[in-house]
Amino acid sequence: MAFKIGVYGSNIVESERALGLARELGQALAAHGCIVITGACSGMPYAVAKTAFEHGAEVWGFTPALNLDEHRRAYPQDDIGIYRRLIYVPPSYHDLFGLTPATAEQDWGARLKYRNVISTVNSDAGIIISGGWGTLNEFTNLIYEGKPIGILIGSGGLADELPVWYPRLRKKTASPVLFEGNPTRLLSLILQRLE
Template identity: 35%
Template structure:
């Protein structure tokens, strides 16, 4: 609970400092850290980040290479705010031991929990998550988000384990009410934001 709470308080402070420019949800972007994706997956990941930023969303990643890196790059092109959740305990460990980038990140949380611990904190620190391509680490983050009933967006036709999610959901027989699919980055972003906004309205009604 500590990391998500700290990030939430940080966002509140940023809203005041920036005059309320950051007024959206915290949307995570998960995906392959290596190049096992389709040829146009990096471009699509960058567009996901860009469109999230243009909608006023905060883009959260696992502060790694590959698809999350491209999403953060796109978010900065869209004049957005980016947050990275690192597996390392410090900046030095982040770049020397894990050899991970931080070029397009405005705020980094160094967890010191390694990849598996980072994955949990990353997902718990978001309001929703978009998945692009991916391998076993991405699948791990997907199952965490799914069990937590997070709104989920699946960017289709990007390769890797994400192209198998539909089959996994069918076999698991757990439903998919909180999941949206699309092969177009902009349309997927719009669908996911609509889903998050709907859930936020329903939650507000329940809390009255």
């Protein structure tokens, strides 16, 4: 059985160093036969997913878009051909949660959060590479689900802040949170926890 590993991080490329780490992580995920899950956005998770796809991995994208046209407009530079599955937010999601967003921007923001929850629930474990506010939301979702979480330190953003911040967290969780700067070793540690 292939493990589904969610990759969460910045929607921009943080640095050339971070991009190199992303590519190494993508190769490792493919080498271990993992299914790669992302939020189907640009940036660091896309770099990981694209590399994993190029090395034979199956990639699933959980987009905040309602349909393919909207996804293409939101992320015009990304190749959607890397996704074996592209999962959209259902058009009736407002009804599921009793939402009535006042603006298109609020609607998109709500769909980003919906996407974050659905993608983390569908992952067996998660890896944080760089990241900002949205990644923090995905990290806390994984914590609540009790899933193994790998933090790729040295990739910038949230990933480099969590080693200081996480020990202060008082939330009890079943999630092992693993800190490692080498993408291949980090994935091996996560897979050991899953096996």
